[in-house]
Amino acid sequence: MKFALIALRNLARHRRRTLLSMLVVAAGAIAVILTAGFVRFSFEGLREAIIHGGLGHLELTPAKTAGPTGPDRAAPPAFADWARVRAAAEATPHVLAAGAALYLTGVASKDDRSAAFVGVALEPDRERRMSLEVKLRGGANLSDSPPPAGEDQVLLGVGLARALGASPGDVVTVTAMTADGTLNALDTRVAGLVTSGLQELDARLLKTHLATGQRLLGTDRVSSIVVGLDDTARTEEAGDALARRLRDGSAEPLVITDWRARAPFYGQVRALYSGIFWFLGGIVFVLVCLATSNTLLMSVMERVREFGTLLAIGTSRGQVALMVVLEALWLGLAGGLAGDVLAALLVAAINRAGIEMPPPPGAAAGFPLQLAVRPADFVAVVGLMVLVLAVASVLPALRSVRLRIVDALGHV
């Protein structure tokens, strides 16, 4: 404790050098906090965009049409007992709502233009209760109630609408293979234009009401049931609860797939960003380490006579080295705390600035930059900076213990 106080006094004596070292440490802390905030914002933003963009947290699929990444979208709809399973799912804790989904592929045509589509028929009221986002770019959303025959509506991806020359209010004929393998076609009115956020998907995307999808495919079955939860963190817990509930009550074997398995893209992005983060973190670690090590070494060199005197009056070499290390630790602590304060101010400023980021590759729109920083990050960064300074102090401490008293006392 005594040496810790002495180390602190030493830092106070050399204010200019201490301030310089603290600035280096603080800059490193700020870099780490901002990078962590950006990476976390990217992870969380992508995760919630995937889930609320239509994937939901969990998907229940009959085993015979289930694949490792969710339902086989090309297979005919096979879920017969879906209404009862949906009710059971909605009675499970943390489930906001569960909605049936029917996957469609076919050709949409208007006048002499036609384009292939990949579509989904769903229940708009339940989609809303699940907080699944419909990014309208024109017109209106689908009506909640099932449309009567002859009044079917669709939402078209902006790219698909452009290819067809269709706008809200136009009639588009939708053609698809029925569950029996024959062709069917329906006239539908374009209710609105939507974007998925991905240009390639927007060129093929079609959404419609479940009733319209079933009418088109000539079936009363669905492909799967999508489940929305109140908290993404509870996905595993809710999945287990659902599995227990459905094990006894379901007439057909079901497979429950969580959002992560259905979005391998997320795992890839996360791995890539994590790699970038650790690489940048490593660079910051080395830079701060070198800069502070240099400063500490200079400090030792400037205080050779002081250390010689201490050794001459009986202070052990270990105690001198300890003092150098403690000074470094104090620097790490103070610099880390200063970095925390400055980083907090910067994060607040950046989040308020409303900086618009350019669209990521393949995306249809940019996004506002927000840094997602947590209190734990500030604590961790201080710990990291103390560790960095501990490493940086090794060389100066070794230098101080190798001093010869006679030479040190005569050092100019």
Next chain:
Amino acid sequence: MCDVVRVSWAVAVTVSLSAPVRPSDPALDDLLRRSDLGALAPFSFRSRMRLTAGDKPPLDIEVWRKGESRTLVRLLGPREQGKYLLRLGSDLWFLAPGAKKPVRLGPAYRLRGSATLDDVLGRQYARDYRVEGAADEEGGLVALDLVARGPGVVYPAVRYVVRRATFKPVRAEYRLPSGKVATIVEFDQWSAGERPYARRLLVRDALHGGSTTSVDVLEVEERPVPDGLFDLADPAARRSLER
């Protein structure tokens, strides 16, 4: 040096383009003409067929045909009421009760499994193809190598295997521009009479796992067919079929 290569290429291309078409063998042409089911079909007729493929329920269709270029396929069954495929020349249209306007389909549209409309109704071999070569096969069969006379046909080459003694086709192998076999149609169970027809066709998809579609011809009736059935804009005549 470059100019020499360029000129050599130009000469080679010119020579190849201007090479005369090999005159065909009259005996082989006659064999093709006499075994061409498409050309031998009645001018106008009604037919009923059943297509079966995989685990899907069988699809029953009624075919109305007048001349070479007009064909109406009515899909039968309670769920298919009011659905038609209309072939006018090289255009194929789908008509459904839920859609006011006809939907244009590609010529390779598959009725069921791997069977296209042309696979089911037969092609006009003598009209659309010329005999490029022939080879004898075991069992009194002759394999005619047919090449399309011009662009616009789905398959540029066909190997048409015919029984020489009876002029009845046994098998047709449809080839893609790459030379790869896309579809194989086997003709089986011949009817008796003045205009024989294969009562069963087996259509095999040679590209995608070799799945087979069976086409059973249940009925063929030579009869006049009203022009109104082929009117793309006016469904009145077709409605009379639904009653």
